[in-house]
Amino acid sequence: MIKPFISLLKKAFVLPILFTLVSANLLSSQSSNALWFDRPAEHFEETLVLGNGKAGASIFGGVATDSIYLNDATLWSGEPVDPNMSPEAYKNVPEIREALKNENYKLADSLQTKLQGSFSQSYMPLGTVYLNFEHKNQPTSYHRQLELEKALSTVTYNVDGITFTREYLISHDEQAMVIRLKSSKKGALNFNIGFNSLLKYEVTSNESTLEVSGYAPYHVEPSYRGKIPNPVQFDSNKGTRFTSLFKIQNTDGELESTDKSVALKNGTEAVVYISMATSFNGFDKNPATEGADHKTIAASQLSKASSKSFESILENHLKDHQKYFNRVHLDLGETTAKDLPTDERLKRYAKGEEDKNLEVLYFQYGRYLLISSSRTPNVPANLQGIWNPYIRPPWSSNYTLNINAEENYWLAENANLSEMHQPMLGFIENIAKTGKVTAKTFYGAGGWAACHNSDIWAMSNPVGDFGEGGINWANWNMGGTWLSSHLWEHYTFSQDLDFLQDKAYPLLKGAAEFCLEWLVEDKNGNLVTSPGTSPENKFITPDGYQGATLYGSTSDLAMIKECFQQTIAASETLKTDVEFRTRLKKALAKLYPYQVGKKGNLQEWYHDWEDLDPKHRHQSHLYGLYPGHHISPEKTPELADATRTTLNIKGDETTGWSKGWRINLWARLLDGNRAYKQYRELLRYVAPDGVRASYEKGGGTYPNLFDAHPPFQIDGNFGGAAAVVEMLVQSSMQEIQLLPALPDVWANGFVEGLKARGNFEIAITWSNKVPTKVKIHSATGGATVLKHGSKQKEVTLKPNETVEFDW
Known part of the structure; x- marks a missing residue:
């Protein structure tokens, strides 16, 4: 981490505090850049x-x-999928809806098996x-x-x-x-x-x-x-x-x-x-x-x-690698950690010892892994990136669309690796094609849909081997809705209007069309999904039935709300499709609203029912807080408080990828210390699979810094790296928050090269948790508002202009 500081010294973009940071790092030989x-x-x-x-x-x-x-x-493995594998499956939907209307959840679960297709193939x-x-x-x-x-x-x-x-x-x-x-x-x-x-x-x-x-x-x-x-x-x-x-x-x-x-x-x-x-x-x-x-x-x-x-x-x-990797530099201040092999550093850190450079190393390792695994057109990084030794790998090493594939790309834009997002964006084009058939044949709807799993063949159907899969995971059908958000996110960061018009908007519209046609009215006239599930979780009805199929699950509606809002914004930006935009706005206003349960939690289900597993690893109903944008402490404080209560009920012990998600959620709640606590837990040492006796405890990090779900899944690496950015910079198209969830232990530091929405690049120097120097660059030009606490500053930049100032 010395080279970035030498470069900055030459540029004179350094406060006295940074001389202290440089001196500390010169004295400490343990690395923030090597395993x-x-x-x-x-x-x-x-x-x-x-x-x-x-x-x-x-x-x-x-x-x-x-x-x-x-x-x-x-x-x-495999070959092109036949998306028309079950051409009349949709004919079962009315019967499932009738069962739900009659509150017969057992029957609904049973009938849902008729809405299942083949399993995905595996990465070899x-x-x-x-x-x-x-x-x-x-x-x-x-x-x-x-x-x-x-x-x-x-x-x-x-x-x-x-x-x-x-x-x-x-x-x-x-x-x-x-x-x-x-x-x-x-x-x-x-x-x-x-x-x-x-x-x-x-x-x-x-x-x-x-x-x-x-x-x-x-x-x-x-x-x-x-x-x-x-x-x-x-x-x-x-x-x-x-x-x-x-x-x-x-x-x-x-x-x-x-x-x-x-x-x-x-x-x-x-x-x-x-x-x-x-x-x-x-x-x-x-x-x-x-x-x-x-x-x-x-x-x-x-x-x-x-x-x-x-x-x-x-x-x-x-030259090729450093063009991407060297865009972002991070220093978290003075460290006294010993120079040890990486596995020994992890073990030491797990005992509560300080090692700020290990925290930087994990963040940069996430960026390194994305550069290394996501540069093949239309073939995104899978559950294990590109590193898999098994012929029957865990969960097929496929694209699991109910969180994992998307989590792989949370750091692509904000960690300044937009080019590495392209394989996923191209893949969405592919899956939308098979997804049109899935939407029609499994759900009787227009647009396009994708479900729980996919693979290199862009499989979009619900999995389960035609009735053998568990309803709580196999029948989820919001994969396309979630994937579509990546299209809008890429635009908000890149400001690429050609991409929005030619690539993103048609796909966003198709995802929204499916949701629009899939929604039905509940008994009070609200729009809900029916049938729906909440990824991999189950509810308990008042009479004790443990089920998965319900109407109006919160995660469904949260993803649909985000999809509608983004499609509306895209339509307005492009000044197109006024009639369709109006339909979306009307449907958005009729969505069944969020409900706060008796425990003060954000309800996961339409009714205020208990979860079969209250500490379940999935927190899909919190999607609106992160990676979505329509819940926040500032704009929706009551809902933000409910998400906080939900996270407290769930607790902090969970799997690797889930921990990565929870860190981002706590960062969005502006609780840097809670986010940091879980970041440390994400780096908890986990022995290799050949050594471990069992997987009874939650995730952490293997000796080579691979995320331990366990077993290895790369999404925790990517989610954890993305969360570091969320602690340091959060943004919308209107404003950029500086150090919004900075933990106390990162009181002094420097970051350079992070991206914000609006296509801005940010550098921040901070001391005692307060920004002291800020640099902002715009490739495309534009205006934004920089915020920290109660202080804010309006900035307007021309294309390729950079300004720097004391905060």
């Missing part, structure tokens, strides 16, 4: 991960054998590459690390007085992984490359290159379905194909090969080039019969990469 360990990884949750937005690698850094799990964002592991070394004795001085600013991982160690070094990166420009290996003694580098995969594959080799060709299953049953017959199904004529090439380029020594490996003997330095490609050719193209030419693509990538030196690739890689 490091003094031993190789034994478990996946200890690996250091790299990615270029498509190819992913999880590096163990072993001495005798270095195992590297490989992934490709486009390698999934490509395989494992092995670098096998000839070392006779045990290593000393072992060190492996990942530098976030460089997206570069290194391993160094000594054996018999010889220093061995490995450097790993995955280049976006070259679409290749590149590993440089060195020995300090001439001729001491001896290694071979092997490969293994859980998929079907064949290996061939020549003198310097290992070639792997294979294919993924055409069907994989979700892991949560347990031991069912034939859960992984292969067919040589079906499924996504893949090619992976491994080439050794040596400076000396001799290259050798066998049928299954390539090797270098008696070398001093070498570079390994790894190229991966699949036949995925779009969500609606059969990858076996209409697929991309994966072999040619892989060969072309390898040829391009191997024609360049490691130094040249590294130089271009750094």
